[in-house]
Amino acid sequence: MSKSSPLYKNIANKIKEEIINLNINNDEAIPSETKLAEKFDVSRVTVRQAIDLLVKENILYKVQGSGTYVKTNKIEHHIYKLQSFYEEMKELNKKPFTKVIDFMVISPEENIASILKIDKNEKVFFIRRLRYADDELLVLEETYLPVKLFPDLTYEVMSKSKYDYIEKKGYKIKENFQEIIPTLPDEETKKLLELKKPIPILNINVWATLDSGSVFEYTKLYFRSDRYTFKLYTIRE
Numbered sequence: 001m002s003k004s005s006p007l008y009k010n011i012a013n014k015i016k017e018e019i020i021n022l023n024i025n026n027d028e029a030i031p032s033e034t035k036l037a038e039k040f041d042v043s044r045v046t047v048r049q050a051i052d053l054l055v056k057e058n059i060l061y062k063v064q065g066s067g068t069y070v071k072t073n074k075i076e077h078h079i080y081k082l083q084s085f086y087e088e089m090k091e092l093n094k095k096p097f098t099k100v101i102d103f104m105v106i107s108p109e110e111n112i113a114s115i116l117k118i119d120k121n122e123k124v125f126f127i128r129r130l131r132y133a134d135d136e137l138l139v140l141e142e143t144y145l146p147v148k149l150f151p152d153l154t155y156e157v158m159s160k161s162k163y164d165y166i167e168k169k170g171y172k173i174k175e176n177f178q179e180i181i182p183t184l185p186d187e188e189t190k191k192l193l194e195l196k197k198p199i200p201i202l203n204i205n206v207w208a209t210l211d212s213g214s215v216f217e218y219t220k221l222y223f224r225s226d227r228y229t230f231k232l233y234t235i236r237e
Contacts, residue, residue, distance in 0.1 A: 008049035011040055015050055016059065019070055026226050029067040030060065084163035085131050085139070094133040101192075102128035103155045105147060112144050115207050115218045123147040127158050130192065140192050140222040149216055166216065173216075176208035185222065193224055201225050 015036065024030060033051070037044045051068055054060040061071045089096035106126045113120040124144045131139040143162070145153065150169070157165045163173060181203045190198060202223040210216050 007042065008046050008053065011036075011042060011046055011050035012053045014040055015054060019059075024070050026070050029069050032067065084161050086161040086164065089133045092133075095135075097132040097135070098159050099130040099132070100127060100155055100158050101130060102126065103158060108144060112218060116144065116146055116215050118146050118148075125150065125153055129158060136227060137194055138224055138227050140189060142220040144218045145216065149214070162217075171216070172211040174209050174211045174213075176206050179205040181205070182225075189222055193222060195224070199226060202228070 015030065018024075018036075018039075019030060022031075030036075031039070033044045033047045036047045040047070051060060051062075055062060055068075058071055060068050062068050085098075086096045104126050105123050108116065108118070108120065108122070108124045110120055112124065113122070116124065118124070124146055127141075127143045127145070129141045129143070130137060131141060143158075147153075149171075150166070153165075166173060182200050183203045184198055185193065185195060185201050189201070193201065195201075202221075202225055204221040204223065206217070206219045206221060207215055208217050208219075
């Protein structure tokens with residue numbers, strides 16, 4: 001420990017090392033004040049000062065009557081305007097990246113055809129993508145798009161911004177509708193999202209329309225709840 005710094009600051013650095021060495025994840029509790037005091041051979045007062053410092057630095061947070069936890073640095077998604085994942089990440093000064101893992105033309109199931117308002121004999125693109133920000137995996141996305149609207153859609157297009165492609169084709173996107181469902185992931189989803197344990201995720205079903213009224217997409221989104229949070233804005237009229 002450095003003798004030039006106050007003891008509690010040295011202990012704060014030791015607690016940071018403890019978080020790394022014990023591989024304590026976001027929103028998981030750190031050891032109790034008593035255990036930390038015993039480990040570092042200091043008083044609980046000193047440990048409490050160290051923890052208070054880390055709380056001020058947004059590394060930890062306290063829950064009254066529960067304990068002290070590692071703070072999550074989550075992406076905040078504000079539901080008040082319609083924008084693409086690329087637009088949202090760039091607005092947050094993060095580098096977006098998309099990995100396409102499935103790209104195929106299929107016959108839609110009856111419920112998908114109904115949502116897209118197409119005949120069940122019409123073909124749709126099915127695209128499954130993983131969305132990243134600063135190399136951190138955030139979202140698994142499964143999208144259905146009518147082939148008749150986007151006959152020239154390619155794998156390369158879906159590796160970038162879907163909405164940018166649609167608007168460059170001359171379409172005007174009007175609005176989308178979102179259904180948010182907290183759920184536990186199945187084994188395949190858990191694997192794709194690289195989840196080490198079965199934490200709840202946010203499943204959001206989205207269908208969007210053009211200004212003509214046509215439904216041009218139906219997408220199922222699976223967000224890692226440990227890295228992504230949603231904020232909604234409502235206005236009373």
